[in-house]
Amino acid sequence: MHKLQLADKAEEQDISSIFFPEPTPSDMEALKNIYSDMATAIEGENVEQALRLVSSNVGFVFRKNIPKLTEMMLRRYPELRANEYVLQAYYLILNAMEALAAEKKQMVERNQAVLRELVMAAKVSEAQLRSFLAANVDKISSLDFSLFLDAEIQDAEYQSPAEQVLLAIKLNVLEARAQRLGVDVRALPALAASSTADEMRQKTLAHIARYDRDARELLVQSIRLHIGQLAKRSDEVDPQLAANLRDIEDIVASSVAENNSPQDTQQQQT
Numbered sequence: 001m002h003k004l005q006l007a008d009k010a011e012e013q014d015i016s017s018i019f020f021p022e023p024t025p026s027d028m029e030a031l032k033n034i035y036s037d038m039a040t041a042i043e044g045e046n047v048e049q050a051l052r053l054v055s056s057n058v059g060f061v062f063r064k065n066i067p068k069l070t071e072m073m074l075r076r077y078p079e080l081r082a083n084e085y086v087l088q089a090y091y092l093i094l095n096a097m098e099a100l101a102a103e104k105k106q107m108v109e110r111n112q113a114v115l116r117e118l119v120m121a122a123k124v125s126e127a128q129l130r131s132f133l134a135a136n137v138d139k140i141s142s143l144d145f146s147l148f149l150d151a152e153i154q155d156a157e158y159q160s161p162a163e164q165v166l167l168a169i170k171l172n173v174l175e176a177r178a179q180r181l182g183v184d185v186r187a188l189p190a191l192a193a194s195s196t197a198d199e200m201r202q203k204t205l206a207h208i209a210r211y212d213r214d215a216r217e218l219l220v221q222s223i224r225l226h227i228g229q230l231a232k233r234s235d236e237v238d239p240q241l242a243a244n245l246r247d248i249e250d251i252v253a254s255s256v257a258e259n260n261s262p263q264d265t266q267q268q269q270t
């Protein structure tokens with residue numbers, strides 16, 4: 001009976017197979033391990049642990065056609081059919097996927113609403129945009145909104161009015177987040193005009209020495225946005241200025257990657 005229930009569910013979702021790559025033996029092995037661990041947790045009445053296993057493997061389950069992969073796995077490992085907890089794990093995964101998909105839909109809708117308000121404010125004036133950003137720092141500071149905005153910029157037509165508005169919003173969002181953390185994101189681009197490479201490096205290290213890792217990540221994002229803007233005006237921009245800005249990005253990004261403390265950065269200046 002368990003097998004038939006599983007097959008029926010798989011047939012209902014079979015149309016989704018056209019969106020997924022054909023399952024491989026390693027996929028079946030990976031899913032078998034997930035089911036085995038989840039079944040152990042469910043048998044021990046530890047549903048929270050089973051859900052944590054789904055969460056820790058969410059990338060895998062969303063990239064795969066779980067009904068089809070499960071049927072193939074059960075043909076490869078038929079002994080699992082006798083384990084009633086594997087079937088419970090299967091439905092737990094499907095339910096979790098549905099809940100996560102609904103949550104993602106709500107998140108996208110929230111981000112769309114925030115972006116609409118930002119665009120409307122930007123069309124009124126820069127002062128109106130800054131006022132909205134100041135009143136909604138929590139909304140614009142989330143990672144999911146940042147990723148959403150980046151995706152919208154990528155999808156916008158190159159050098160179109162829409163792209164220009166979105167880039168202006170992105171820069172203002174970064175500045176609003178930076179202001180909340182007490183970070184000056186305008187200083188580093190100005191250092192690109194330094195007379196020598198050594199002077200530029202020393203001034204850059206001196207500027208970032210006061211900031212923690214989160215603040216430096218904001219600085220990297222801001223610099224990369226400036227670099228992207230300069231690349232679109234390459235005919236009008238001094239090549240050395242653009243090269244210096246990329247060098248500054250490398251210095252700050254390296255500091256982030258190495259997770260240097262302010263004290264470490266100060267030592268680099270000596």
